[in-house]
Amino acid sequence: MKDRAIGIFDSGVGGLTVFKEIKRLLPEEDIIYLGDTARVPYGIRSKETVTRYSIENTEFLLSRGIKLLVIACNTASSLSLEEIRSRTSVPVVGVIEPGAKAAVKSTRNKKIGIIGTEATVRSMAYPETIKSMDNTVQVFSKACPLFVPLVEEGWFTGEVARLVAETYLGELKDKGIDTLILGCTHYPLLKGVISDVMGKSITLVDSAQETAKIVKDKLEELNLKNNSVKASYTFYVTDSPERFIKVGEKFLGEKIDNIEKITLMEVLR
Ligand code: DGL
Secondary structure (H helix, E strand, C coil): CCCCCEEEEECCCCCHHHHHHHHHHCCCCCEEEEECCCCCCCCCCCHHHHHHHHHHHHHHHHHCCCCEEEECCHHHHHHHHHHHHHHCCCCEECCHHHHHHHHHHHCCCCEEEEEECHHHHHHCHHHHHHHHHCCCCEEEEEECCCHHHHHHCCCCCCHHHHHHHHHHHHHHHHCCCCEEEEECCCHHHHHHHHHHHHCCCCEEEEHHHHHHHHHHHHHHHCCCCCCCCCCCEEEEECCCHHHHHHHHHHHHCCCCCCEEECCHHHHHC
16 A cells, blocks of 8 residues: 555646645655546636545546645636535545645734635635634635746746736735735745735745645655655646647646646546
């Protein structure tokens, strides 16, 4: 069991921010990553649709014999985590709880901001999770849908990124938050510009880093840590790999090989 891979899925390339942190923290673990690039974005879709996609992604990764599943997508974690947990025997880690926990720990004035896709914000998953940890905390949410295409274009810095960030984040600044959760896979890549706009005194919580820590704790707790010397990384995508490779290499800052296109319905039949 220990030498099985960790499975990660996301709606596309964004979950590579989570992949990167897990790889950094757990360099001895094999990882299988599935990017559902044929059906991205999830952030504008209904709970029913995102849950259906998430179930198919999960079934595919389970068919590869994974030992732990990470739902790297904030939207899928917000809308489908419970459903996925109820269907799987392996431990499932979503990105909401780790981010919420780190934010509750970090806030001093008990005012936390959260930014994410429309579906994540609509789901109320972050505020509910935060309130369950400390109900004296005030949570302010803002959907920032344009951040995703900006990052996909590789516009992590510059005038356009700054203008978009200023437009979205102004109202959160006015609320006097001291902590901001980057509640979407893509947003860690905009950390620099978000921090410039919000001010250096605001703590930015990167769900990707927090999730990697939880994955490590979980593997240790369940005695599932691998001790291999050289880990392997396999990528699957549901649309042609070219764009995933191009954008993904920017996300990771390294080469992506060992990638295969799959058609989920065919594989799962
Ligand atoms: N992966 C999504 C998330 O973290 C962002 C991209 C999408 O909308 O699918 O919410």
